[in-house]
Amino acid sequence: MATHAVRLNAVTKTYGKHVHALRGVTVELPRGGFTAVMGPSGSGKSTFLHCAAGLDTPTSGTVHIGDTELSRMNETQLTELRREKAGFVFQAFNLIPSLTVTENVLLPFRLARRRPEHAWLAEVIERVGLGGRTEHRPSQLSGGQQQRVAIARALVTRPEVVFADEPTGALDTQTAAEVLGLLRQVVNSTGQTVVMVTHDPVAASYADRVLFLAEGVLVDEVYAANAQTIAHRMTMLGRARLAGTVGAAAC
Ligand SMILES: Nc1ncnc2c1ncn2[C@@H]1O[C@H](COP(=O)(O)OP(=O)(O)OP(=O)(O)O)[C@@H](O)[C@H]1O
Numbered sequence: 001m002a003t004h005a006v007r008l009n010a011v012t013k014t015y016g017k018h019v020h021a022l023r024g025v026t027v028e029l030p031r032g033g034f035t036a037v038m039g040p041s042g043s044g045k046s047t048f049l050h051c052a053a054g055l056d057t058p059t060s061g062t063v064h065i066g067d068t069e070l071s072r073m074n075e076t077q078l079t080e081l082r083r084e085k086a087g088f089v090f091q092a093f094n095l096i097p098s099l100t101v102t103e104n105v106l107l108p109f110r111l112a113r114r115r116p117e118h119a120w121l122a123e124v125i126e127r128v129g130l131g132g133r134t135e136h137r138p139s140q141l142s143g144g145q146q147q148r149v150a151i152a153r154a155l156v157t158r159p160e161v162v163f164a165d166e167p168t169g170a171l172d173t174q175t176a177a178e179v180l181g182l183l184r185q186v187v188n189s190t191g192q193t194v195v196m197v198t199h200d201p202v203a204a205s206y207a208d209r210v211l212f213l214a215e216g217v218l219v220d221e222v223y224a225a226n227a228q229t230i231a232h233r234m235t236m237l238g239r240a241r242l243a244g245t246v247g248a249a250a251c
Pocket residue numbers: 015016019020021039040041042043044045046047048
């Protein structure tokens with residue numbers, strides 16, 4: 001069995017003829033790790049996440065989730081793979097307003113026509129702190145609670161990896177801290193692999209490892225860093241960009 005949850009090898013993504021969103025990204029994300037992906041606006045973070053998660057197809061290079069290689073899959077196979085092996089948390093919580101908390105969390109099973117594991121469902125809802133709100137609808141919940149529902153929905157299928165795109169972008173500082181603490185705790189206690197794109201050094205400091213992208217290239221990384229260190233690396237990236245030296249070095 002693969003030791004990595006996700007592996008990208010020499011991945012490029014070019015939009016049209018001239019927009020080189022990823023320019024040869026090679027990286028392994030080990031199982032049970034919490035990885036943050038940072039970089040200036042337009043550096044390729046979302047493209048990285050989309051290629052890693054099978055939401056988008058690289059122009060060249062290979063992507064593996066566990067032992068499965070994505071690049072030769074057609075759209076139907078990719079949809080199935082995402083349902084089975086990936087969980088998603090987005091900035092906009094993407095819950096269905098007419099469904100209760102439990103029904104929203106169960107959605108991946110309904111879509112996959114799979115039987116839910118009821119004990120795990122109850123545990124996941126408990127873990128995200130929504131045990132007393134299972135019959136509420138999203139409009140009856142705060143933003144932080146709605147994001148907890150989205151996290152429970154991402155975890156309930158026991159995916160190989162949870163991909164989070166700016167999961168705290170719509171939350172205030174305190175609520176963001178609670179949601180990030182929850183993600184951290186899920187990684188620690190269940191060994192879930194999480195990959196998170198963020199602009200926020202504080203959010204990234206919850207991760208074990210932070211990857212820095214600049215102009216489609218992985219240019220730096222730090223492990224177990226605090227927000228100040230991460231912010232400093234981001235500033236250095238900005239300076240290198242201004243000096244035109246970004247992309248010269250890769251991890
Ligand atoms: N569907 C698309 N068609 C054309 N160009 C695209 C498309 N998606 C992204 N791009 C371009 O690819 C580059 C990388 O975009 P991407 O969204 O991955 O960056 P990002 O780091 O996530 O940016 P941000 O932090 O602003 O969300 C940018 O130049 C962007 O304009």
